[in-house]
Amino acid sequence: MTALGKLFRTTAFKLSLAYFLVFAVSASLVMGWVAWNMRRVMNDQLAATIEAEIKGLAELPGPGGIRRIVDIIDRRARQPGASLYLITNFVGQPIAGNIVALPPDALREPGLRETTYERLGDTDVERRALARVLILPGGFRLLVGRDLEDREAISALVGRALVTSLFWLAIIGAFGGLFVARRVLRRVDAMNASAQTIMQGNLAQRLPVGRSNDELDRLADNLNAMLERIQELMVGLREVSDNIAHDLKTPLTRLRNRAEEALRTASAPQEYRAALEKMIEESDQLIAIFNALLMIARLEAGSETAPVKTFDLSLAVRDVVDLYEPLAEDAGVKLIIDECADCLVNASRELMGQAIANLIDNALKYGARAGEGAPAEVRVSVRRINDVVEVEVADRGPGIPPEDRDRVLGRFVRLEGSRSQPGSGLGLSLAAAVARLHNGSLRLEDNAPGLRAIITTPAATGEATQKQMDQ
Numbered sequence: 001m002t003a004l005g006k007l008f009r010t011t012a013f014k015l016s017l018a019y020f021l022v023f024a025v026s027a028s029l030v031m032g033w034v035a036w037n038m039r040r041v042m043n044d045q046l047a048a049t050i051e052a053e054i055k056g057l058a059e060l061p062g063p064g065g066i067r068r069i070v071d072i073i074d075r076r077a078r079q080p081g082a083s084l085y086l087i088t089n090f091v092g093q094p095i096a097g098n099i100v101a102l103p104p105d106a107l108r109e110p111g112l113r114e115t116t117y118e119r120l121g122d123t124d125v126e127r128r129a130l131a132r133v134l135i136l137p138g139g140f141r142l143l144v145g146r147d148l149e150d151r152e153a154i155s156a157l158v159g160r161a162l163v164t165s166l167f168w169l170a171i172i173g174a175f176g177g178l179f180v181a182r183r184v185l186r187r188v189d190a191m192n193a194s195a196q197t198i199m200q201g202n203l204a205q206r207l208p209v210g211r212s213n214d215e216l217d218r219l220a221d222n223l224n225a226m227l228e229r230i231q232e233l234m235v236g237l238r239e240v241s242d243n244i245a246h247d248l249k250t251p252l253t254r255l256r257n258r259a260e261e262a263l264r265t266a267s268a269p270q271e272y273r274a275a276l277e278k279m280i281e282e283s284d285q286l287i288a289i290f291n292a293l294l295m296i297a298r299l300e301a302g303s304e305t306a307p308v309k310t311f312d313l314s315l316a317v318r319d320v321v322d323l324y325e326p327l328a329e330d331a332g333v334k335l336i337i338d339e340c341a342d343c344l345v346n347a348s349r350e351l352m353g354q355a356i357a358n359l360i361d362n363a364l365k366y367g368a369r370a371g372e373g374a375p376a377e378v379r380v381s382v383r384r385i386n387d388v389v390e391v392e393v394a395d396r397g398p399g400i401p402p403e404d405r406d407r408v409l410g411r412f413v414r415l416e417g418s419r420s421q422p423g424s425g426l427g428l429s430l431a432a433a434v435a436r437l438h439n440g441s442l443r444l445e446d447n448a449p450g451l452r453a454i455i456t457t458p459a460a461t462g463e464a465t466q467k468q469m470d471q
Contacts, residue, residue: 015177016173016176016177016180016181017173017177019173020169020170020173020174020177023169023173024166024169024170027162027165027166027169028162028166031158031161031162031165032162034158035155035158035159038154038155038158039151039154039155042150042151042154043130043151046130046146046148046151047112047130047132049083049146050083050112050130050131050132050144050145050146051112051132053083053144054132054134054142054144057069057072057073057142057144058134058136058142066136066137066138066140069087069136069142070087070095070096073085073086073087073096073097073142074096074097077096077097077098077120078098082098083144083145083146084097084098084099084117084119084129084131084143084144084145084146084147085097085098085099085143085144086098086099086102086107086142086143087136087140087141087142087143088107088140088141089139089140090138090139090140092107092141095140097120097143098119098120098121099117099118099119099120099143100118100119100120101117101118102115102116102117102143103115103116106131106133106143107133107141107143109133110132110133110134110135111132111133112130112131112132113130113131113132113133114128114129114130114131114148115128115129115131115145116128116129117129117131117145127147127148127149128147128148128149128152129145129146129147129148130145130146130148131143131144131145131146132144132145184216187208187210187216188216190208191207191208191216191220194206194207194208195207198227203227203230203231203234204231205227206224206227207220207223207224207227208220209221209224251282251285251286252286254282255279255282255283255286258275258278258279258282259275259279261275262275262276262279307348307350308346308347308348309346309347309349310344310345310346310460311344311345311347311349312343312344313340313343313344313345313347313352313382313389313391313457314339314340314341314343314382316349316352316353316356317337317339317356317380317382317391318337318339319353320353320356320357320360321335321337321360321380323357324357324360324361324364327364328364328378331364331376332376333364333376333377333378334376334377334378335360335364335377335378335380336377336378336379336380337379337380337381337382338379338380338381338382338383339382340382340383340384340389342384343382343383343384343389343459344389344459344460345389345438345457345458345459345460346458346460346461347438347457348437348438351434351437351438352434352438352457354430354434355430355431355434355435355442355455356380356391356393356431356455358427358428358430358431359391359393359427359428359431359453359455360378360380360393361427362393362427362428362453363378363393363394363395363397363451363453364378366395366397366398367395367396367397367398367399367450367451376396377395377396378393378394378395378396379392379393379394379395380392380393380394381394384459387458387459388440388456388457388458388459389456389457389458389459390454390455390456391454391455391456392452392453392454393452393453393454394447394450394451394452394453395447395450395451396447396449396450397449397450397451398449398450399446399447399449399450399451400444400451402446405443405444408428408444409428409429409432409442409444410429428442428453431453431455434455435455435456435457438457438458439457439458440455440456440457440458441455441456442454442455442456443456
């Protein structure tokens with residue numbers, strides 16, 4: 001397709017053509033309405049002039065009135081620029097006037113009408129006139145009229161002005177449409193070129209955005225945001241694939257080695273049983289990892305259908321803390337909870353409980369080791385700040401460096417200091433996914449020393465609380 005053909009097929013050119021057609025029709029209607037009104041006004045003025053003149057002639061008094069009318073018409077007809085006059089006798093023979101030819105039936109009926117005529121001194125030229133016929137006593141007929149040459153000239157002038165305007169409008173509209181279409185097509189071609197680069201695998205490419213903030217810029221901004229999200233998902237997918245290959249290789253290898261060792265060395269049923277129990281334990285850990293991955297995927301896709309209701313998050317946190325208190329005592333860690341009086345949320349109690357359990361489990365595993373002069377404790381605090389409810393899990397461990405706090409929220413991410421502890425690196429990722437599902441967030445802050453993991457979720461509104469109570 002040629003460049004000109006592409007221009008003609010653009011939406012901008014088609015819109016310009018549509019605007020031209022609409023404007024042309026509108027202009028034609030307006031000009032036609034103006035011309036019609038001008039014609040009507042001129043006809044009214046001519047009719048009023050004719051009516052006044054014929055009325056004056058018809059009211060000439062006394063005997064010899066016809067003779068006087070003939071004399072006046074004869075005198076007026078000889079004047080330059082005179083109106084049209086004609087008086088005939090009862091058999092239709094002209095007596096006086098400046099008209100030499102009329103249609104046969106022009107004088108038959110009285111009244112105002114348009115008619116053709118030939119003027120004295122200008123024969124063989126047919127003209128148009130607006131004339132009024134009056135029947136006088138004795139069967140005489142009087143015609144007074146005005147030539148319509150001025151009216152026709154003005155109508156022709158208006159018509160030529162309309163045609164000229166439409167001609168120049170078509171030219172300007174065509175060039176304007178081509179200019180706009182060329183400008184839009186240049187931007188669309190640039191976006192298409194970027195899209196081709198993206199389709200070839202360069203997800204870092206972005207659509208060009210101008211400074212006009214028009215609809216194309218807004219479209220490019222939205223598409224760039226979508227591309228940014230796609231790139232993040234693709235990077236996450238690659239990282240997950242790499243992490244799965246790396247982190248699951250060890251337990252799978254260990255599982256195979258245990259089975260091979262049992263086949264090679266076990267001789268008694270008790271030894272086979274012990275080997276099978278260890279293999280089942282390894283399998284349970286693998287199943288837990290895959291279940292966590294599946295849960296995170298469902299949460300990020302928004303397909304998790306856990307029931308949502310209004311409940312007191314402080315009570316849910318208390319239940320989780322009670323569950324972990326025996327583990328904390330065995331580890332020599334003091335588990336403290338600061339409860340909240342009014343911390344209602346509209347969320348899934350099971351998912352929020354699992355997210356908080358992951359945070360407490362991480363704190364007990366990696367952050368409960370006391371530093372110099374610091375007690376071995378984990379503090380869980382629930383509080384409401386304006387329209388947000390926060391659950392903070394603070395420990396006294398080594399903490400996480402600021403540059404790694406966003407990275408550890410990814411899947412299978414484990415820092416060097418935590419690789420000696422059991423785990424899969426999915427706890428924080430699952431908690432972050434649960435927070436995002438509930439329009440909240442998970443952030444990590446310094447506890448000096450230690451780490452503060454804070455999960456937030458919107459507080460339940462009065463309407464949501466009343467609705468739950470009604471149900």
